[in-house]
Amino acid sequence: MAVSSMTIRPARADDAPFIARSILSAQRGPRPRGWFDIALGWDEPRCLAFVEKIATAQALSWWHVSTFLVAEIDGAPAASLCALPASGTRGAAGNAIAEAAKDAGLGAADIAAIFQRGNYSANCWVQGGEGEWLIEHVASLPAYRGRGLVQALLAQALADGGRAGFRRASISFLIGNEPAERCYAKAGFVFAEEKRDGAFEALIGAPGFRRFVRAI
Helix, strand or coil: CCHHHEEEEECCHHHHHHHHHHHHHHHHCCCCCCHHHHHHCCCHHHHHHHHHHHHCCCCCCCCCHHHEEEEEECCEEEEEEEEEECCCHHHHHHHHHHHHHHHCCCCHHHHHHHHHHHHHHHHHCCCCCCCCEEEEEEEECHHHCCCCHHHHHHHHHHHHHHHCCCCEEEEEEECCCHHHHHHHHHCCCEEEEEEECHHHHHHHCCCEEEEEEEEC
């Protein structure tokens, strides 16, 4: 299928199922489980339904459809990423989870348990700093990998960040996710930092996270 049929557009509310699947895929990288799998502790259909709620919640977060760009092939979503200011993203994520959990009928104890299970990543968390344009949750459907979709999405996201007044972009990924590392390096990103944690590695199978940056 020719890449010339590709269209990049902002995500819409009706993209929520695709965005939810992309988020889970991006979090997992080459590993079988990602952050939502562990924090929620549910099977995949229930995890997907929950992330769909977050993607369309009133509380805006880096999981919300409004932060995503979608690459379409012949009118069908094939790849996506989110791009937004790095400032405040962690607190916003917590608010979105709490809203979705209440909407799903979960009580205070259930919500507290989600945050407790999700805290496994705290010791190796890396993220863009104040004043940076953050790109995250990059994923494409397996059938469309290697066709230039992610490079096109990254280029659009960087251009959007530049127009918004940002001068540096940040992106993070699991250490050992070599396809992601090669892809971001190709887009001009370079190593900034990494954090490793033994407990994280025992749970996930990856040593921690690595962060790349580039000028816009």
